[in-house]
Amino acid sequence: xNSVTQMEGPVTLSEEAFLTINCTYTAxxxxxxxxxxxxxxxxxxxxxxxxKADDKGSNKxxxxxxxxxxxxxxxxxxxxxxxxxxxxxCALRAGAGKSTFGxxxxxxxxx
Amino acid sequence: xxxxxxTPSHQVTQMGQEVILRCVPISNHLYFYWYRQILxxxxxxxxxxxNNEISEKSEIFDDQFSVERPDGSNFTLKIRSTKLEDSxxxxxxxxxxxxxxxEQFFGPGTRLTVx
Numbered sequence: 747x748n749s750v751t752q753m754e755g756p757v758t759l760s761e762e763a764f765l766t767i768n769c770t771y772t773a774x775x776x777x778x779x780x781x782x783x784x785x786x787x788x789x790x791x792x793x794x795x796x797x798k799a800d801d802k803g804s805n806k807x808x809x810x811x812x813x814x815x816x817x818x819x820x821x822x823x824x825x826x827x828x829x830x831x832x833x834x835x836c837a838l839r840a841g842a843g844k845s846t847f848g849x850x851x852x853x854x855x856x857x
Numbered sequence: 858x859x860x861x862x863x864t865p866s867h868q869v870t871q872m873g874q875e876v877i878l879r880c881v882p883i884s885n886h887l888y889f890y891w892y893r894q895i896l897x898x899x900x901x902x903x904x905x906x907x908n909n910e911i912s913e914k915s916e917i918f919d920d921q922f923s924v925e926r927p928d929g930s931n932f933t934l935k936i937r938s939t940k941l942e943d944s945x946x947x948x949x950x951x952x953x954x955x956x957x958x959x960e961q962f963f964g965p966g967t968r969l970t971v972x
Contacts, residue, residue, distance in 0.1 A: 778960075780960075782963075788965070789946075789948060789963055789964065789965040789966045790900070790948060790963040790966075791963075792960070792962075792963075795960065835899070835900060837900075839961065842888050842907070842952065843905065843912075843913060844890065844902040844905055844913060844915075845890075845892075845900075845902065845950075845961055846902070847899050847900040847901075848899065849898075849899045850898075850899055850900075
């Protein structure tokens with residue numbers, strides 16, 4: 747079956763540091779890949795997505811590139827802010843079926 | 858912008874009681890889903906629903922759970938006899954086929970607390 751593996755957290759960074767959260771996946775076929783963000787006490791917000799190999803999703807300074815050869819979709823941001831503190835989930839979805847989520851990575855950014 | 862809504866935002870119930878969680882998907886969407894997230898854990902798939910029937914369900918979705926689309930707008934999740942371990946955040950989602958994207962739109966969640 748499909749699966750998503752995220753780097754273990756939590757991650758603590760200083761403001762303006764570079765962020766990478768690793769995500770690799772196992773899937774049959776050609777899934778779409780997503781990053782969701784969950785702020786404390788809130789629901790899931792779609793951060794960015796990519797639907798085919800070599801696509802780059804980007805939003806709010808975050809980026810991730812769909813790498814079929816390495817089955818990866820790592821999340822990056824050049825300069826994090828305190829307001830980026832949240833839990834980040836990598837997910838995949840094949841067609842109209844269910845989404846499969848990673849375990850989530852908690853990011854804390856300190857001023 | 859259209860959005861998925863869920864009610865109530867927080868439900869507290871006694872063990873053994875029945876609860877119904879309600880969702881209003883985006884109006885032109887065709888696929889509906891329920892997920893749950895136990896506090897501090899990953900988001901887990903429960904069930905998907907299309908064309909008025911369950912299209913897929915996980916092992917979590919046992920006989921205590923049921924889903925229904927009673928009218929053209931609501932999508933409900935019923936837990937017949939709640940257990941302590943049912944305490945979680947429950948997310949509804951909907952989607953429509955759109956090329957290959959099949960993006961899911963998630964509601965804000967209902968926090969269920971079973972005492």
